[in-house]
Amino acid sequence: MAVVQTKNITKRFGAFTALDGVNMELNEGEIYGFIGPNGAGKSTTIRILLGMLKASAGEAQIFGKDVWKDAVEIHKRLAYVPGDVNLWPNLTGGEVIDLFVKLQGGTKNSRREELIERFDLDPSKKCRTYSKGNRQKVALIAAFASEADLYILDEPTSGLDPLMENVFQQCVNEVKAEGKTVLLSSHILSEVEKLCDRVGIIRQGRIIETGTLDELRHLTRTKLVIETKQPVPNIHEFAGIHGISGENRRWSFQVDTEKLDDVMKYISSYGITKLESAPPTLEDLFMRHYEGNDPSGGRRNG
Amino acid sequence: MGNHLFHNIGKLSLFILKRDRIRILIWIIGIVFFTLIVPPALAELYPTQQDRDAFAITMENPAMVAMAGQADTSHYTIGVMTAHEMLLFTALVVGLMSILLVNRHTRSDEEDGRVEMLRSLPVGRLSNMNASLLVLTITNIVLAFVTAIGLFALGIESMDLQGSLLYGALLGGTGIFFAALTAVFAQISENARGTFGFSIAFLLLLYLVRAIGDVSNEALSWISPLGWVTKAQVYGENNWWLLLLLIVVSFILMVVANYLYAIRDLGSGLIRAKSGRKYASWFLQSPAGLALRLMRNGIIGWAIGMFVLGASYGSVMGDLDSFFSGSEMLSQMVLDAEGEFSVIEQFIPMLMVVIAITATISPVLSMLKLYGEEKKNHIEHLIVRAVSRPKLMVTFLIISFVNAFIMLSLAAIGFWSAGAASVEGGLDFGMIYTAAIAHFPAIVCMISIAALLVGFLPRFSSFVWLYVFYSFIVLYLGGLFHFPDWVGKLSPFGYISQLPIEDVNIVAEIVLLVLSIAIMIIAVVTYNKRDIQG
Numbered sequence A: 001m002a003v004v005q006t007k008n009i010t011k012r013f014g015a016f017t018a019l020d021g022v023n024m025e026l027n028e029g030e031i032y033g034f035i036g037p038n039g040a041g042k043s044t045t046i047r048i049l050l051g052m053l054k055a056s057a058g059e060a061q062i063f064g065k066d067v068w069k070d071a072v073e074i075h076k077r078l079a080y081v082p083g084d085v086n087l088w089p090n091l092t093g094g095e096v097i098d099l100f101v102k103l104q105g106g107t108k109n110s111r112r113e114e115l116i117e118r119f120d121l122d123p124s125k126k127c128r129t130y131s132k133g134n135r136q137k138v139a140l141i142a143a144f145a146s147e148a149d150l151y152i153l154d155e156p157t158s159g160l161d162p163l164m165e166n167v168f169q170q171c172v173n174e175v176k177a178e179g180k181t182v183l184l185s186s187h188i189l190s191e192v193e194k195l196c197d198r199v200g201i202i203r204q205g206r207i208i209e210t211g212t213l214d215e216l217r218h219l220t221r222t223k224l225v226i227e228t229k230q231p232v233p234n235i236h237e238f239a240g241i242h243g244i245s246g247e248n249r250r251w252s253f254q255v256d257t258e259k260l261d262d263v264m265k266y267i268s269s270y271g272i273t274k275l276e277s278a279p280p281t282l283e284d285l286f287m288r289h290y291e292g293n294d295p296s297g298g299r300r301n302g
Numbered sequence B: 001m002g003n004h005l006f007h008n009i010g011k012l013s014l015f016i017l018k019r020d021r022i023r024i025l026i027w028i029i030g031i032v033f034f035t036l037i038v039p040p041a042l043a044e045l046y047p048t049q050q051d052r053d054a055f056a057i058t059m060e061n062p063a064m065v066a067m068a069g070q071a072d073t074s075h076y077t078i079g080v081m082t083a084h085e086m087l088l089f090t091a092l093v094v095g096l097m098s099i100l101l102v103n104r105h106t107r108s109d110e111e112d113g114r115v116e117m118l119r120s121l122p123v124g125r126l127s128n129m130n131a132s133l134l135v136l137t138i139t140n141i142v143l144a145f146v147t148a149i150g151l152f153a154l155g156i157e158s159m160d161l162q163g164s165l166l167y168g169a170l171l172g173g174t175g176i177f178f179a180a181l182t183a184v185f186a187q188i189s190e191n192a193r194g195t196f197g198f199s200i201a202f203l204l205l206l207y208l209v210r211a212i213g214d215v216s217n218e219a220l221s222w223i224s225p226l227g228w229v230t231k232a233q234v235y236g237e238n239n240w241w242l243l244l245l246l247i248v249v250s251f252i253l254m255v256v257a258n259y260l261y262a263i264r265d266l267g268s269g270l271i272r273a274k275s276g277r278k279y280a281s282w283f284l285q286s287p288a289g290l291a292l293r294l295m296r297n298g299i300i301g302w303a304i305g306m307f308v309l310g311a312s313y314g315s316v317m318g319d320l321d322s323f324f325s326g327s328e329m330l331s332q333m334v335l336d337a338e339g340e341f342s343v344i345e346q347f348i349p350m351l352m353v354v355i356a357i358t359a360t361i362s363p364v365l366s367m368l369k370l371y372g373e374e375k376k377n378h379i380e381h382l383i384v385r386a387v388s389r390p391k392l393m394v395t396f397l398i399i400s401f402v403n404a405f406i407m408l409s410l411a412a413i414g415f416w417s418a419g420a421a422s423v424e425g426g427l428d429f430g431m432i433y434t435a436a437i438a439h440f441p442a443i444v445c446m447i448s449i450a451a452l453l454v455g456f457l458p459r460f461s462s463f464v465w466l467y468v469f470y471s472f473i474v475l476y477l478g479g480l481f482h483f484p485d486w487v488g489k490l491s492p493f494g495y496i497s498q499l500p501i502e503d504v505n506i507v508a509e510i511v512l513l514v515l516s517i518a519i520m521i522i523a524v525v526t527y528n529k530r531d532i533q534g
Ligand SMILES: Nc1ncnc2c1ncn2[C@@H]1O[C@H](COP(=O)(O)OP(=O)(O)O)[C@@H](O)[C@H]1O
Pocket: A013, A016, A018, A036, A037, A038, A039, A040, A041, A042, A043, A044, A045
């Protein structure tokens, strides 16, 4: 059974359509990466899932329940970390964590102390004095200290330093190991690549691509830099090679992943003296979709 | 050395003016308009000196002196009358304007990190605060001149140029004084809320000191700058030196503010925040606990204020009694035909209306907090957890009711305890308490309207203050201006009977409560249906 399922959710703010028929499905135990540029509609989708905004059209369910009508029931098993964590300036971090865990229906447990230690937070300071990263830590600690089945995290690491990002990734992997489901919205692609089983890419309120990372890699290209003993004839015309630059016996270009085999066979017959390859990254995919969005011409790499 | 401290102060001032031009314009227009409509109305209502003298006598009693201050009632011209009825009251509004605007550009901007941005530019260390003070000084000077010219231009005989100038200048001077005072508090407190709290509390304190002083101890009035405003005797003696005193004190406060600003770190206050709790107390771990914790200081402040307000009205009851019993003619004027009620009993309804409307402010603030928290993205933390929206709104409603009950009760207790001590033979507690608590349904009605706005038209929720203000105007000034009956009936307070000289109107009280419940149901339903902003 799908833990989260949306059918054609649409959200209009006045005349502006922020979401235009979003379909999304999260299966139990998976980590779903939700990526897209600023203003694409990630937070709006998440706020609909949380019952804060009412969808103009379409249906959304979590745990098989309606996100709007059964919000309270759903929220008992859900933990959320917003992208912009605004806290009460005159409460301390420790007070806020306790309040959040309690309101979610949880009880005090040992994870709280452990998480505070791991995230290196001083819980006796007033939230007024916290930096963005520290406020995010408060929300993350409260989320991971509660016993939820679904974690909805909206760009949760945008203010964390690399060390803390690492702690965060460990925490996500731990809840995954317990069989929990995670919806991770992000624009930090390396993070999504490290953590997620499946990703959905949203742009201008529509999901334009979805699948496992492997599936999506099909759509990406491997970057190659080669040097050969003899010049390679007709390399510009070879099927599957894009964005070529260089001269004579030194070339750098991108290859469609499914054409890699053909390309390598062809080039190796001219005697390879040097070969560098860079794996396909989500970044390439991301850029292909967000930039000109021109499927035939690749990007030039200098 | 001055140069590097005040660098670019001119550009910053222009920037503040640009940000606030509409806001400042609305304040000035509002205050001037409000000032200018009064003298013609008074001239029409009290055309002859005889009318005015009769009115002056009713203003001489201690309860009125406590409220409006002293005046030269032997030469009660339209000018003196205007100054007596309006100047102090308007000065409070001007003070409020200065407090809000200065706080906005000093502590608020600092708390939100905007001052930090400015400081990273080639801007002097003291420029920002002094630019705010400069803008406020100019605003108040403009206000002073516009008011003065407007008053003089009305062409009313007793309102000469000198008096009009002093009238305007006192308003502007009070504004500059409170601007400087707020600047000082902005250095002492660590955050905008504290700055506002301290400044408003000080404003009320100065008003009360003046009230007590005017009634019982002349020397006390001289401590309060608000006392100076009334002692300037505008349109009479025109004591200009009191304006000078006001300006000098303001200047000293500005120097103090600059000194404190220069010695402290950006973002800190002189009162340092201590390290807080590592764990939440059991009390905090619910929406109601959280809400109460957030409102705690405000509620305590208002509670003390209400008690003091009640007590200061109560304390003049004894004087009131002896004042009227000393003069046969006077007591005949105010006493009802049958002589059934004492002077005190006849003054209680009017004082209770003022107390009740003041007691409305704190509970309405509690209710509006629900939307204030939403705008700060705090409500989302609650409703993404197992807290339903109806529960949330009902929690805030209940807190507001209890708040209203406490405010009314404390004012009544303050009134009674001070009154019983000052009146020969004491005061009946039941009578006082019923007269106060009878207004509870009207306050509930105001709270429910605030809730409806939060649920239905959140962006306009502060419009409820217009309604509170309207109620205050029609009921406080209603007697003075002889408004028709229906004007008062547009406010829920207009339906509360005048205890103790009338009987309790149980039907009206119940109707108000039922109506409020209906409004609250709509409020909860609409709140449950709309998008949460953020
Ligand atoms: N309350 C609102 N009113 C009007 N427009 C909104 C509102 N909330 C979001 N939007 C718009 O909807 C779009 C999607 O925003 P959002 O979901 O926050 O994007 P993301 O989280 O992907 O950066 C943006 O163009 C944003 O300006």
